[in-house]
Amino acid sequence: MITTRTNIGIKRMGEIDHKAFQDTCKKRFHIEDANLQATKLCSLWQEHLKNPKWHPFKVVEVNGNPQEILDEDDEKLQNLKQEWGVQIYVVVVTALKEMNEYNPSGQYIIPELWNFKEDRTATIKEVISYIVKNTKALKRSKS
Numbered sequence: 603m604i605t606t607r608t609n610i611g612i613k614r615m616g617e618i619d620h621k622a623f624q625d626t627c628k629k630r631f632h633i634e635d636a637n638l639q640a641t642k643l644c645s646l647w648q649e650h651l652k653n654p655k656w657h658p659f660k661v662v663e664v665n666g667n668p669q670e671i672l673d674e675d676d677e678k679l680q681n682l683k684q685e686w687g688v689q690i691y692v693v694v695v696t697a698l699k700e701m702n703e704y705n706p707s708g709q710y711i712i713p714e715l716w717n718f719k720e721d722r723t724a725t726i727k728e729v730i731s732y733i734v735k736n737t738k739a740l741k742r743s744k745s
Contacts, residue, residue, distance in 0.1 A: 616701030
C-alpha cells in the first residue's frame with residue numbers, strides 16, 4: 603500500500619537522505635565514480651551519526667528552561683560544510699536532529715509514521731483513513 607508517491611508512509615528518522623550526496627558527487631566526479639563516491643560518503647556520515655562519542659549539541663537556557671540545540675561551531679560539522687557544501691551539511695544536520703529528537707540515547711534510526719505531503723508526523727486518524735481509502739481503491743481495481 604505504501605509506495606514512493608504516497609502521502610502517508612514510514613520515514614526513517616535519523617537516516618541521511620542519499621540524494622544530496624549523489625547530486626554533489628555528480629558535480630565533482632565523473633559519472634562512473636559519482637554514485638560510488640556518494641554511497642561511500644553517505645555511509646561514512648551515517649556512521650558518524652551513530653557514534654555515541656560525537657554529540658554536537660549544547661544545552662542553553664531559554665526562558666529559564668534548559669534546551670538542547672545543535673552546536674553550529676562543531677568542528678566536524680564545519681569541516682563537512684566547508685568541504686562538501688551546504689546541501690550535504692543540511693541533510694546531515696537534519697538527520698542528526700531527528701536522531702537526537704527520536705532516539706537520543708540509542709543513536710539509531712527509528713521508523714515513524716509520516717505525512718510526506720505536510721512534512722510532519724502522521725496522526726493515527728490519517729493513517730487509518732489512508733489505509734481505508736486505498737483498500738477500497740484496490741478492491742475496485744480487482745473487480
